[in-house]
Amino acid sequence: MPERRFDASGFRSARVARSMTQAQVAAALGIKDPSVVSRYETGDASPPPEKLPRLAALVGERVHDLFPRSGLPTLADLRCDAGMTQKDTAAVTQTSSCSPVRAAEGGRRKLAPQYTAPLAKAYGVSVQELLAAEKRSFDEDAPAAPRPSKAEQPSGPHTIAKKIAALLEGAAGQERPTDAELADLGNVRTGRKTLNGPLVTSLRLGRAAHPTPEVLEALAAALDVPSLFFETGDAEVAAVVAGLRSARIGLAAMAARGAEGDPQNAELMRWVADMFGGRPQSDIRVATRPQGDAC
Incomplete structure (x- = not known):
């Protein structure tokens, strides 16, 4: 799965640039212990992928710029980019549990047709993009974009x-x-x-x-x-x-x-x-x- 890469040093630099404290970030994310954010920035822990859009927004960055992904998204990636947990999707699909989404993300059972349009709207993508991501979740079509070589990756601040x-x-x-x-x-x-x-x-x-x-x-x-x-x-x-x-x-x-x-x-x-x-x-x-x- 081409999950987004959490850039610990990039996030810290962006946070410092906006004069935000780790405690303020923790409060905005609903985290009671600010040391959790400290562990994110030192690389001792990684934030849940669905929190990356919120983290980027807090420091005034686009998630695509601050936490890039190599490759094309799966269903789980689309959900995380929307800042949603699997549990959140039950309200979208109007089901008693998140099992339809969990099964599709795990490559076990495809989404029922009545779920695709509501999920696409919730994720902020088209139905076609959602169905393409579903195929990748089942390894039917997963053409990943090539990972940039080390020489192509920025080695320092660029803004x-x-x-x-x-x-x-x-x-x-x-x-x-x-x-x-x-x-x-x-x-x-x-x-x-x-x-x-x-x-x-x-x-x-x-x-x-x-x-x-x-x-x-x-x-x-x-x-x-x-x-x-x-x-x-x-x-x-x-x-x-x-x-x-x-x-x-x-x-x-x-x-x-x-x-x-x-x-x-x-x-x-x-x-x-x-x-x-x-x-x-x-x-x-x-x-x-x-x-x-x-x-």
Whole structure:
């Protein structure tokens, strides 16, 4: 069955971008224990497939984009995409139990004709799409779309909102700046009053359509990355930039703790020097930011 793939890190990035807490997600899903959402995001547990549409909607994403599926859907996939459990279908088919749907999904007994139209309407598909999915459930016709190769899969954030989230998450251990603080910082560094708090909020939540090059330049300056990071559509380039920035923040934290003088870290610092131009260790200095500049 080509179930949707739950992207734990992608969901966490989208949640952080919308400034939602795990507790808020849990409450919206009717989950009493917020640690359940934490386990989703660490990969220790997976949400039920019928919850994926709701999870995507909570963070402002389309389920097809955030949790893609490889292959064509079966009956169970259509039901889950509609956010329904098997038990929910009894009301649709007007039967005393969900056994007609359960049997069809399990490839044991096909749906009675009187059930197809109501189920198609409940799932938001045509009757033809429902019947095609039923065939796949019985392995009669299951032409799965080829799974993309590793080289074809995005290796990093590809939207402005996700790129911002990746940078903010990469600054773990630092106090997260407000949108107004980011706007002020970008304006100071570019010498132009381009950003404001509401605009940064719109960019962070993916609501701002087609920002100008000047806006992207100021945003990049605020977050201390090259403008290319927001301009490129190459996910791999974006991942490299975000990763290097996160590594630099980590080195800055080590320097602030006096780790450069610790013999146990000498090997690490030599390796860093070799990776970035072969400079001697004494030439590598990672400047810490002034108090209050969290980027």
